[in-house]
Amino acid sequence: MKDAQYSVLRKEQFDGFISRLSKLQRVVAPVARGYNNYSFEEVSSGNGISLKYIPTILPPKKYFMPQRETLLEFDTGRGLNSEAVVECEKMTIFGIHTCDLAGIQCLNMVFTERPRDYNYLMHKRKINIIGLECNEYCDEYASCALVNASTPSGGYDLFFTDLGDRFIVHINTQIGENIIESTKFFESAGKSDLEDLTELRAGKRTLFTKEVPVEPRYIPELFDRSYNSKVWDELGERCLACGNCTLVCPTCYCFDIKDEMDLGLKSGRRNRIWDSCQLESFARVAGGENFRKERSLRQKHRYYRKFRYPVEKFSRFFCTGCGRCSRTCMAGIKLKDTLNLLIEEFEETVSTLMEGNY
Amino acid sequence: MKKIALTNSQYIMKKGKILRTRQLTDFEKLFEISLEGGERLDHEPGQFIMLSVCGAGEIPISVSSSPSNISSSFEVCVRAVGKVTNALHKLEAGDEIGIRGPFGKGFPIRIFEGNDLLMVAGGLGIAPLRSLIKYVFDNRRDFGKVHILLGCKSPADILFLDEIEEWNQRMDVYYECTVDRAVPEWQGQVGRITTLIPGVHLEPERTFAVVVGPPVMYKFVIKELLAKNIPGRQIMVSFERHMKCGMGKCGHCQIQHVYACQDGPVFNYDEIKYLKESY
Ligand SMILES: Cc1cc2nc3c(=O)[nH]c(=O)nc-3n(C[C@H](O)[C@H](O)[C@H](O)COP(=O)(O)OP(=O)(O)OC[C@H]3O[C@@H](n4cnc5c(N)ncnc54)[C@H](O)[C@@H]3O)c2cc1C
Ligand code: SF4
Numbered sequence: 282m283k284d285a286q287y288s289v290l291r292k293e294q295f296d297g298f299i300s301r302l303s304k305l306q307r308v309v310a311p312v313a314r315g316y317n318n319y320s321f322e323e324v325s326s327g328n329g330i331s332l333k334y335i336p337t338i339l340p341p342k343k344y345f346m347p348q349r350e351t352l353l354e355f356d357t358g359r360g361l362n363s364e365a366v367v368e369c370e371k372m373t374i375f376g377i378h379t380c381d382l383a384g385i386q387c388l389n390m391v392f393t394e395r396p397r398d399y400n401y402l403m404h405k406r407k408i409n410i411i412g413l414e415c416n417e418y419c420d421e422y423a424s425c426a427l428v429n430a431s432t433p434s435g436g437y438d439l440f441f442t443d444l445g446d447r448f449i450v451h452i453n454t455q456i457g458e459n460i461i462e463s464t465k466f467f468e469s470a471g472k473s474d475l476e477d478l479t480e481l482r483a484g485k486r487t488l489f490t491k492e493v494p495v496e497p498r499y500i501p502e503l504f505d506r507s508y509n510s511k512v513w514d515e516l517g518e519r520c521l522a523c524g525n526c527t528l529v530c531p532t533c534y535c536f537d538i539k540d541e542m543d544l545g546l547k548s549g550r551r552n553r554i555w556d557s558c559q560l561e562s563f564a565r566v567a568g569g570e571n572f573r574k575e576r577s578l579r580q581k582h583r584y585y586r587k588f589r590y591p592v593e594k595f596s597r598f599f600c601t602g603c604g605r606c607s608r609t610c611m612a613g614i615k616l617k618d619t620l621n622l623l624i625e626e627f628e629e630t631v632s633t634l635m636e637g638n639y
Numbered sequence: 640m641k642k643i644a645l646t647n648s649q650y651i652m653k654k655g656k657i658l659r660t661r662q663l664t665d666f667e668k669l670f671e672i673s674l675e676g677g678e679r680l681d682h683e684p685g686q687f688i689m690l691s692v693c694g695a696g697e698i699p700i701s702v703s704s705s706p707s708n709i710s711s712s713f714e715v716c717v718r719a720v721g722k723v724t725n726a727l728h729k730l731e732a733g734d735e736i737g738i739r740g741p742f743g744k745g746f747p748i749r750i751f752e753g754n755d756l757l758m759v760a761g762g763l764g765i766a767p768l769r770s771l772i773k774y775v776f777d778n779r780r781d782f783g784k785v786h787i788l789l790g791c792k793s794p795a796d797i798l799f800l801d802e803i804e805e806w807n808q809r810m811d812v813y814y815e816c817t818v819d820r821a822v823p824e825w826q827g828q829v830g831r832i833t834t835l836i837p838g839v840h841l842e843p844e845r846t847f848a849v850v851v852g853p854p855v856m857y858k859f860v861i862k863e864l865l866a867k868n869i870p871g872r873q874i875m876v877s878f879e880r881h882m883k884c885g886m887g888k889c890g891h892c893q894i895q896h897v898y899a900c901q902d903g904p905v906f907n908y909d910e911i912k913y914l915k916e917s918y
């Protein structure tokens with residue numbers, strides 16, 4: 282492979298590039314869906330694509346782990362016969378922001394860990410990824426810098442950065458190179474293109490700063506000390522237990538498995554469906570016990586699954602700072618606020634301890 | 640969209656045939672199951688399987704028989720409580736079901752060897768514990784003293800009465816049973832299972848205790864066992880949690896950072912005592 286893996290796509294060629302690509306395979310990209318709402322949808326030209334968008338309602342996880350997906354087909358007509366299946370197709374997702382690239386990286390870790398999930402792995406293998414840089418913050422809900430997801434760190438085949446009249450494109454994989462070769466709209470990048478990219482990234486370093494006043498490496502400890510915090514009770518009082526925050530989260534992957542029969546009642550299928558730890562029945566068992574009966578415990582669980590539990594298991598946070606949970610919550614529960622409250626409470630205890638007033 | 644058959648999916652079921660059923664009480668039924676081709680389940684006592692009645696769904700169920708059984712079949716004891724369990728109760732010998740597993744960490748039988756055992760079951764807890772009890776009887780000389788304590792709501796709820804009668808006759812096991820509510824014919828103890836523990840003569844250093852039952856039960860039983868000076872790591876508990884996958888993915892069985900389906904369902908007390916969500 283060559284050393285400098287950059288190409289340039291002129292803005293006036295963008296439409297042609299997407300049109301050509303969509304003739305080769307299915308292409309999905311962010312499109313506007315009403316005021317300030319965006320969604321990944323199938324496109325056949327570049328014109329419909331929103332190049333500036335705030336995180337889509339659902340993250341691209343919907344292609345890797347569909348909301349409803351058949352795992353098994355069975356027939357009970359003559360004894361029991363069943364077959365494991367996956368429904369998938371080759372496609373390219375264009376325009377994934379760095380937060381959502383990080384989300385896919387989280388899901389990859391979960392589903393490639395043994396025992397492996399071959400349905401997920403099949404989707405993953407069929408999907409090509411083209412990232413798109415955020416030159417500035419999408420809105421005040423984002424906290425991507427805190428979790429180091431405001432700049433790209435792998436997870437894509439091609440990565441587009443908007444330089445005004447052109448995109449500079451990082452080619453990360455041979456698949457990416459093949460896309461460039463087969464669509465034939467790209468020019469090789471020159472010195473000034475690379476300089477412009479360096480300048481943009483430098484500017485981003487001052488623009489994107491930790492959105493919450495805490496050193497990321499202290500977050501696990503913050504959570505260790507916050508297990509009995511009253512912040513959870515406060516969240517529990519407001520939360521409506523609707524489950525929207527987990528639905529829209531790029532790193533939430535809890536699921537339910539349900540059978541569905543055809544009309545003849547002989548054959549059917551077993552489906553995997555997104556589930557939410559925020560719903561009352563999630564941890565209830567047949568004996569009647571519910572191990573997270575209170576909303577406060579379920580909210581706490583959500584936050585620990587983002588900032589504490591995965592640190593041991595996967596050495597990273599399972600929050601990408603995309604801000605979706607805060608944008609969607611009807612009760613106004615905001616991730617940045619929650620972290621701020623935990624920090625304040627923690628600092629109060631520390632200062633009381635320091636003053637010896639305990 | 641293209642549909643592709645997956646030959647390596649973890650959701651592939653083995654075919655299980657129901658060989659025999661036995662109604663134990665109004666709500667509990669015992670099923671003897673054989674896998675296709677006479678394959679052995681090859682489980683450890685305390686492990687569970689994912690059992691499918693296709694169309695109704697798939698549920699976690701403990702294996703109730705011992706792996707030391709000569710026959711290649713295995714048994715499960717199921718209480719009818721909802722959709723899948725009721726559908727299963729309608730099935731009879733000859734019907735086919737789906738089996739995945741075994742899953743999870745069972746009882747550490749090799750560590751138990753050479754030690755005394757105190758096995759405590761409340762209600763349906765006898766279903767998983769029976770796999771261990773039977774294993775211990777099949778290999779009786781590998782263990783020291785063996786105590787079995789059972790607690791049930793009423794005499795009519797006692798499962799495996801015929802087998803219990805046998806245990807009662809054996810000279811190599813100390814067995815006691817208590818019911819919450821007695822009937823006039825009842826000759827055993829009355830009261831909570833915790834009341835049986837203080838009377839047990841045991842040497843705490845060489846005793847492993849095994850507790851299977853609902854949270855209200857294990858919480859208080861563990862307290863009594865600790866009062867008997869049994870070290871925390873020698874007290875084993877088996878947890879029932881909501882489970883959908885058995886593979887550490889679906890999230891339903893999570894107890895804080897621990898996954899009951901993979902890290903458990905059997906834990907020792909020292910592993911779980913700091914986990915608030917385990918009670
Ligand atoms: C490791 C393990 C071992 C078990 N061993 C046995 C056993 O040996 N014998 C036995 O009778 N039962 C056992 N159970 C309980 C059994 O899994 C539930 O009774 C069964 O899942 C209920 O399914 P259902 O469709 O009949 O009930 P549903 O109609 O689904 O619901 C009835 C109730 O069961 C709860 N429930 C639903 N699905 C699950 C699930 N997957 N896991 C736990 N609770 C659930 C629901 O929240 C609800 O409260 C075990 C559970 C676990 C986790
Ligand atoms: S979106 Fe808000 S109200 Fe709904 S479950 Fe999440 S925190 Fe609760």
Ligand code: SF4
Pocket residue numbers: 526529530531532533587599600601602603604605606607616
């Ligand atoms: S927790 Fe909220 S901000 Fe973090 S990744 Fe999930 S939806 Fe985005």
Ligand code: FES
Pocket residue numbers: 881882883884885886887888889890891892893898899900901
């Ligand atoms: S049962 Fe799915 S994670 Fe444990």
